[in-house]
Amino acid sequence: MKKREQKDSGENIILFPGLEKRLIEKGLEAVRLKDFKNAVLYLEDALSLDPDNSEIHIGLVLAYFESGNLHKSKKLAEKMLQEDIGNYIDIMELYLMILVQLGQYAEIITAIEGLLEEKEVPKDKYEHFSTMLAFSRKHVHLAPIEIEEQEDIKEHEHINFFAVHDQNEQIHIAAKLAQSNIRNQLEGIEEYLRDQDGQYFFKTILLNVLAEHGFERSVLVNKGGRKKQVIPADMHNWDDQKQYNEIIGVLEASISQEDPILYDNTKEIIKRHYFLLYPFEVESISSNALAAAYHRLVTNYFGLEISSEELEALYEVEEREIQAASEHISALEEIS
Template sequence: MEKDHKGPRDSKIVYFPNLTAKLVNKGMSALKQKKFKESLNYFQQLIEMEPDHPQGNIGVVLSLVELGQLEDAKVKCDEILKKDIGEYYDVLQIYISILIQLGDYEDVVEILEAVIQEQSLPPQMAENFYQLLYFSRKMAEDESQGLDVKNEIPESVSPTDLNNLESQLKSGDSKQQWQAVQSIEMPDHPEIREQLKRYLTYPDGNPSLKTIVLQMLKDGPAHETVNVHKFGKSIDIHTGDLEDIPEGQFYRLVKKIIVHELEQNNPTLLEMAVQIWDHYLFMVYPFQPEPLNEQLWAVAVLEVAHRLNGLEFDGDELQIAFSLDEQTVEEVVEKILEIERISVKDIGLPDDQPN
């Protein structure tokens, strides 16, 4: 009798139709409302039903992060990567973000070096990974060496190394330029610093890499005036006056409008729109967007985000509300799209790795 009673309980559970979709919706709704314990509960129920459900697994990670349970989020994200659940690079970005919040910079460097060496990165991810690699290397070195050691300047640099660095930086090949900057171990050495300052003036210098070089000079022990050439324009700027990226009131005003328009209706598109805005500023840095009209740039970014996702954007109401001319908006849209085209064409990625 007892055996017969247990039989049905041991049989496969049949869930209500559309229950997974309902749990996804409830979990996402709780996340948006910042009810992170509730969202975690919904997503955990979901992966109990479907262990490899992409949204369920990512939802658990995001909920844990928001609850401040970073170590648990790290373990879960590592598990997702090993099981190859969801979009690999999207999950990897979340994982790297968690590691940085935990201060595990050496792990970040190890992972990104392996990914960059072994795989052909999607253009839209590559620049971000290169930037994260550079800054994580710097943070790891600062932690291991300490401030006093970090600021020591070696007596000399090999002439061969200097010649190779100059040759790579002067080449019109973005890949060689990236490799040259990544290979620098003593960016604060006076001779290397001079090479980097000259690189900022080269017309064929990669604009994204020039931004990273500017940050290297900004973070160095000596502040000085440098000349920067980008997109046919030139500017003299003191490295001590440089802001972090992205930063500044104009950046925040544009982002505020973007968030207001998309936060409730399309949070996924919101994330991409903010990335487009961040990326544009990163590429043109230290120049300011022109003209300095936050409504104009916000509408243009929204238009680009929709276009890149194959979506229609009805911006007429916003243009009327902000008294914007359609032609002016289109001109700014083209500026942003041109940056995206340059980024894909001149990303500086390694060629596909041989098998």
């Protein structure tokens, strides 16, 4: 009877003294041991007993994240930011990490721009957030574009390819060309391809247009002063390039299991760069050195650090090789 009266009273009864502390300890220990399933169970119970504890919130955000419950992790991190639970900048960094994994780069841009506008970024974090903002803007800028059905280009219409600078417009023009008779555009396309100052991106998609039309005459491609004669109909796709696939293979073997987020984001940058380079590759630098340099680049974008010694051991290359590769990659980042 006494037990029934206690239950009906609606009071929260802690059956064991120190239960909350014990749940936190077991939950955080499970996170440390990478037992994320049990970490979630312990920390959810702890949070129900102490809903304002920032330590529990952070542990649970990480446990959700590492166990693959990204949307729960994001929702809880948003709650912490809205209710000012924990250190705001530290939680924002966690939140951005989750958004990166979800591929929600537009939300990253909104969050960081808000921080910068409100001047809430500490000096020692400013470069990190600015770099991540630039990184996210590139992802959004190059996101797949839904192309509506295009009208054929009129037979006597001549396109001034040098006057088209916006990449979205370039994609739409390429889509029209792919389904039109391009006989009257060939002179303009070839002129653009051999000109040193044309945009790398536009040249690649124009090459693809020629390949789709089975163009069998040799054309000169000039990218940044590097020249190459190619027959579009005989060319492999840009993602069939030997060096590109070697770099991806090295990265996959080195970091895809240990850090899939780093691997996925590094792969996206490499894809962007090799699309721009096509039909060229980086000369005189090994695929291992390039993989190491890309690893360092994206690690820096995330505001993290990796030592030269770690990279040398992981990729079996010397720092001077990594530096040489980094110089090439920096040049590509500037034009991408």
